[in-house]
Amino acid sequence: QVQLQESGPGLVKPSQTLSLTCTVSGGSISSGSYYWSWIRQPAGKGLEWIGRIYTSGSTNYNPSLKSRVTISVDTSKNQFSLKLSSVTAADTAVYYCARDAVTRRENWFDPWGQGTLVTVSS
Amino acid sequence: SSELTQDPAVSVALGQTVRITCQGDSLRSYYASWYQQKPGQAPVLVIYGKNNRPSGIPDRFSGSSSGNTASLTITGAQAEDEADYYCNSRDSSGNHGVFGTGTKVTVL
Numbered sequence: 001q002v003q004l005q006e007s008g009p010g011l012v013k014p015s016q017t018l019s020l021t022c023t024v025s026g027g028s029i030s031s032g033s034y035y036w037s038w039i040r041q042p043a044g045k046g047l048e049w050i051g052r053i054y055t056s057g058s059t060n061y062n063p064s065l066k067s068r069v070t071i072s073v074d075t076s077k078n079q080f081s082l083k084l085s086s087v088t089a090a091d092t093a094v095y096y097c098a099r100d101a102v103t104r105r106e107n108w109f110d111p112w113g114q115g116t117l118v119t120v121s122s
Numbered sequence: 123s124s125e126l127t128q129d130p131a132v133s134v135a136l137g138q139t140v141r142i143t144c145q146g147d148s149l150r151s152y153y154a155s156w157y158q159q160k161p162g163q164a165p166v167l168v169i170y171g172k173n174n175r176p177s178g179i180p181d182r183f184s185g186s187s188s189g190n191t192a193s194l195t196i197t198g199a200q201a202e203d204e205a206d207y208y209c210n211s212r213d214s215s216g217n218h219g220v221f222g223t224g225t226k227v228t229v230l
Contacts, residue, residue: 037219046221046222047159047208047221049219049220049221052219060217060219061218105151105152106155107152107212107219108167108210109155109167110167110176111167112164112165
């Protein structure tokens with residue numbers, strides 16, 4: 001079964017760029033008609049969708065983050081990545097990656113990675 | 123509107139039925155999916171589409187939709203169902219995901 005694992009620095013300085021990678025195992029990132037999404041959750045708060053990528057490279061981003069977000073995919077490594085620029089303390093959160101199934105009227109996230117905490121602090 | 127609104131908290135007696143609602147204009151066009159999140163854990167998909175359960179999810183979980191409201195019902199709630207529940211769908215453009223505000227379910 002497909003499993004996802006986030007990796008990257010747990011501490012990022014303000015104004016710098018947060019970079020995370022999600023490694024997909026147990027299946028090819030290119031198989032099936034799936035998108036691959038990033039989602040985050042500040043401590044004690046709700047979930048926020050950041051954006052998604054299709055293996056063709058097509059992307060959709062949360063309008064509130066669009067100016068700072070870049071999601072890319074490396075099919076040869078079975079990975080997709082998140083870059084969030086000009087971070088502030090408000091970007092401190094647990095970041096999740098997830099497989100995103102999308103149809104005409106539905107979408108759902110399954111499975112999810114375990115999540116990785118990123119703290120923005122000097 | 124791109125918002126999905128949920129009641130912050132609900133409680134249910136052990137073995138009884140609880141319904142969690144999610145309201146938003148985009149739900150008139152798109153189905154919701156539902157996620158259970160326990161403390162310190164990643165969310166888990168429990169319902170997607172019209173009323174589909176992933177493998178391993180108990181059949182006491184069910185979903186429905188009417189107008190601008192999607193609902194998750196737990197019939198015969200168990201102690202292990204105590205968790206936060208989030209709905210998800212798309213915004214009115216259909217191009218962006220959006221999560222509900224979340225509902226904390228307490229099983230008494």
